Amino acid sequence: MQPSALPVASSTVPFWRTERHALDEHRSTAELPEECDVLIIGAGYAGITTAYNLVDEIEAPPSIVLLEARQACSGATGRNGGHLRPSPGAAVFDKYGVAAAVEVALFEIAHLQVIKDLVEMEKIDCELSFCRARHVITNPGILQGLKGMIEAMRESSQTIFENWHFVEGAAAEEISGVKGALAVFICDAGQLWPYKLLTHLLALAMANGVNLQTNTPVLSASKIIDEDGFWHFNTPRGTIKARKVVYTTNGFTSALLPEYAGVIFPVRAICSHIKIPKDEEAPKLLGSYCINYNQSWDYLIQREDQSIIAGGGGITFRDDYSQWRNNVNDNALIEPARHYFDNYMQRNFKDWEDSGAYVDKIWTGITGCTPDSLPHIGSLPNKSSQFVLAGFNGHGMPVIFLAAKGIAQMIKNGITFEETGMPHVFKTTQQRLDQKV
Ligand SMILES: Cc1cc2nc3c(=O)[nH]c(=O)nc-3n(C[C@H](O)[C@H](O)[C@H](O)COP(=O)(O)OP(=O)(O)OC[C@H]3O[C@@H](n4cnc5c(N)ncnc54)[C@H](O)[C@@H]3O)c2cc1C
Structure with missing residues (x-):
């Protein structure tokens, strides 16, 4: 597969972006800074929460620049379904088995409480609410597989899965309200206005010194580090040098990192x-719905x-x-x-x-x-001081916040991916890079 193109200049207008935040097209400084400690490329959910977690609770934060090709949250984050629904993770279960699926499910479920606490602590007006999600099956071909996976996960003796319910047969239509439902899997979920959540966190990160530069696409990245320990990034507004970089560039990652072509x-x-x-x-x-x-x-x-x-x-x-x-x-x-x-x-x-x-x-x-339906998170194989947090397969809402916190800890505290507690199957590795589409 060819590397991705960069984001296109104009885009369809999603409902969520009809009320624009003051930072939507903001530039903290008229000129692009020449250098920084940490460069974050991409101001969506992943980039903003990385910045927020980097400046959070540290006395002397590094100098951080957040570059965005278009407007803040103009990518997937500003145009998604607003659904914060931990999923049972069929792809993980099929490929890595029940223990890995449980690890991922618990990580996702943890986001419900984490986002609730965050919204309360920071007093964020983003329409956050919680409900029971109905995962409705209308295709007999996938029913048995899903049922078997849910039973296996419940048998893993995690009490947290006890409020998962699986109903099949005539009751499914009644319980789901969906015509033609053959089965319904019910679990806890949330919903919110993602643009409002993330622009609020962006403002908090900027109040702690993060420099935002919108309408500044990174066109290319240097392949080697210079003798002073900087990576170089070219933009239409000049070059910026950074000691560390985080690619929060979603599906566009391979435009800058060709080794990720066909990988993200x-x-x-x-x-x-x-x-x-x-x-x-x-x-x-x-409640909320996923309908197959x-x-x-x-x-x-x-x-x-x-x-x-x-x-x-x-x-x-x-x-x-x-x-x-x-x-x-x-x-x-x-x-x-x-x-x-x-x-x-x-x-x-x-x-x-x-x-x-x-x-x-x-x-x-x-x-x-991604080919294996799992995100790529962590430091780049063979490129020290470069990190990636991307490839959420249309399912980033219950994954990104804690993943960004993990990346921020790796950068701030020099800990390993494993020490962050993120699900091990999310780690970006050379082995996964070799499995391209
Ligand atoms: C239509 C739709 C519906 C969805 N619904 C849901 C849902 O209901 N629930 C759920 O969990 N997930 C959903 N998702 C997925 C979810 O929105 C994403 O997982 C999440 O927003 C990803 O955040 P991100 O920061 O990685 O990416 P983005 O929000 O896309 O941010 C990446 C940013 O990087 C910028 N960028 C890229 N390349 C460069 C470059 N070279 N230089 C500078 N900037 C660059 C882009 O412009 C973009 O703003 C949906 C996605 C879509 C598109």
Whole structure:
């Protein structure tokens, strides 16, 4: 696979970015700093939480520059489904077995409390709420596999999984409210306005000295360190030198690190905001959802104002690779899915037939995917003082905060990946780099 292109200059406007934060296109200094201790490339969830955790609780923080090709949170973070749903991790279970799947699931579940505490501590207005997520199966082909995995994880004797429920048969439609449901797996989840959470944390990091430079794409990175211990990065505004660098560049990582071509690659996704006409009362959904259709997944949350954020639609374009694989164009819709969310609620949910629900906004975004469906986190093999935190496979919300905290600890305290407590299967290794698409 070819290395990724850089982010395109303009993009479709997601619902979440209709209320812009003052820092959206901010530059802390008119000139690009010439050098810094830590350069973070990419101001999305991963880059901002790395910066936030780096300056948190240390007396003399390093000089940190956060470079962003476009506006802050204009990538996947500003265009996602707002769903904070720990998943049982089928890919980990299939490849690495139950112990690894439990390790990942516990790491993801921990995010529910961590994000709750963070939002309370920092008093962040981001519509955070918690619910029971319904993971609905309509395809008999995947039912047994999911059921077996959930049973195996519950048998691992982790009491935390006791509030996982799996229901199949006639009751599934009733319990999920989804037409054609064959089974439903229920677990705890959250939902929030990601742009509001992250721009708030960005402001806090900047108050502690982080220098933000938006509209500054890194065009290339030096392959060797200079004699003073600096890596060099070229931008249209000049070169910046850094002693350490963190690539929080999502699906675009291989544009700067060609060794990650086919290892982390861009995948285009589509999402929508569905509204209810003013004079109509929509049924309250029972929680948040992931719904499987054939081999693809849709996901949705209902906001307090009854409107829905719904994404997925892969069933309409999965077979046409050009629509999504290695595609960075979030300035255009995925054509076969353009009308997928029209009447989505009426088609799929019981009691929604007369709701009048209609698509208010639809947009695309670029996720970073990996052949083994696991993120790449840690220091780069063979490049000391360079770190990567990317490749969340469209599922970063319950992973990134604690992963960024781990990266920040590696940088601040010089600890190893293993000492951070992150799931071992997330570590970026030469062996994983050799498994390209
Ligand atoms: C449509 C959609 C729906 C999703 N829904 C969910 C969901 O409901 N739940 C969930 O858990 N996850 C979801 N995800 C995934 C989630 O949004 C991501 O995992 C998460 O936002 C990734 O954060 P990030 O910081 O790694 O990437 P991003 O937010 O994409 O940030 C990376 C940033 O790096 C910048 N950048 C890249 N290259 C360069 C360069 N060379 N120079 C400078 N800057 C650069 C980009 O412009 C971008 O702003 C969804 C993703 C999409 C696209």
